[in-house]
Amino acid sequence: MNLLDYLPGVPDFPKPGILFRDISPLLASPIAFKEAVAQLHELAQQFDYTHILGIESRGFIFGSALAHHAHKGLALARKPNKLPLASHREAYGLEYGSDSLEIQQSTLPKDAKVLLLDDVLATGGTLVAADKLIRSAGFEVTGAITLLEIACLNGSKLLNQHGIRHQSVLKS
Numbered sequence: 001m002n003l004l005d006y007l008p009g010v011p012d013f014p015k016p017g018i019l020f021r022d023i024s025p026l027l028a029s030p031i032a033f034k035e036a037v038a039q040l041h042e043l044a045q046q047f048d049y050t051h052i053l054g055i056e057s058r059g060f061i062f063g064s065a066l067a068h069h070a071h072k073g074l075a076l077a078r079k080p081n082k083l084p085l086a087s088h089r090e091a092y093g094l095e096y097g098s099d100s101l102e103i104q105q106s107t108l109p110k111d112a113k114v115l116l117l118d119d120v121l122a123t124g125g126t127l128v129a130a131d132k133l134i135r136s137a138g139f140e141v142t143g144a145i146t147l148l149e150i151a152c153l154n155g156s157k158l159l160n161q162h163g164i165r166h167q168s169v170l171k172s
Contacts, residue, residue, distance in 0.1 A: 003039070004170055006032045007148060021120055021148055021172075023058055036147055036169065037065045040117070043167040044070060047143040049115035051075050051108060055101065055130055058119040062147060066117060075108050077101040077130050088137040092129030101126070101133050108139055116144035121168055124155030128162050148172060 006026035013020040026032045040062060044052075051073040054063020060076060067074035080089065080100045087102040108114070116130045127144050134141050141164065149156060149168035159166045 039169045040066050043145045047115050049113045049142045051112045053114050053116050055118040063117045090129045090133035092125045112139045113142050119147050121146040121149040121155040122153045124158035
């Protein structure tokens with residue numbers, strides 16, 4: 001099964017020059033979604049982790065499915081001002097703007113080993129911010145996995161520069 005067949009590109013979204021990868025067809029196919037989670041699980045086995053950090057918002061989908069499949073805990077990196085209790089925050093730049101991620105301070109146990117998970121690796125800014133967020137909160141990051149890496153945007157190079165081990169199911 002070629003999972004890229006289930007991830008069509010939408011040109012010029014959310015702004016001109018960006019090719020957005022739509023995960024909706026993959027999620028709508030039980031066979032493709034199951035295969036994507038199985039392949040993410042295969043990659044995740046290379047890392048020693050106790051918890052998965054799903055990054056808002058599409059990382060929540062794959063993070064929750066993988067956490068269930070792997071019998072691991074799940075933490076969520078949220079956009080600003082969506083968490084009710086004291087939170088850690090990390091700002092970062094995107095290929096089309098800037099944003100921040102937050103994690104509630106009481107979410108993870110002190111000995112958590114965290115595997116970062118997002119759907120797409122583009123420029124790498126979001127995963128670097130998630131890494132900084134988790135480390136500044138006092139936890140260990142063991143690596144990062146994504147469903148798709150857009151190779152021409154050199155996100156893996158940025159992750160390497162920050163010492164973040166990364167694997168991706170697909171590259172385009």
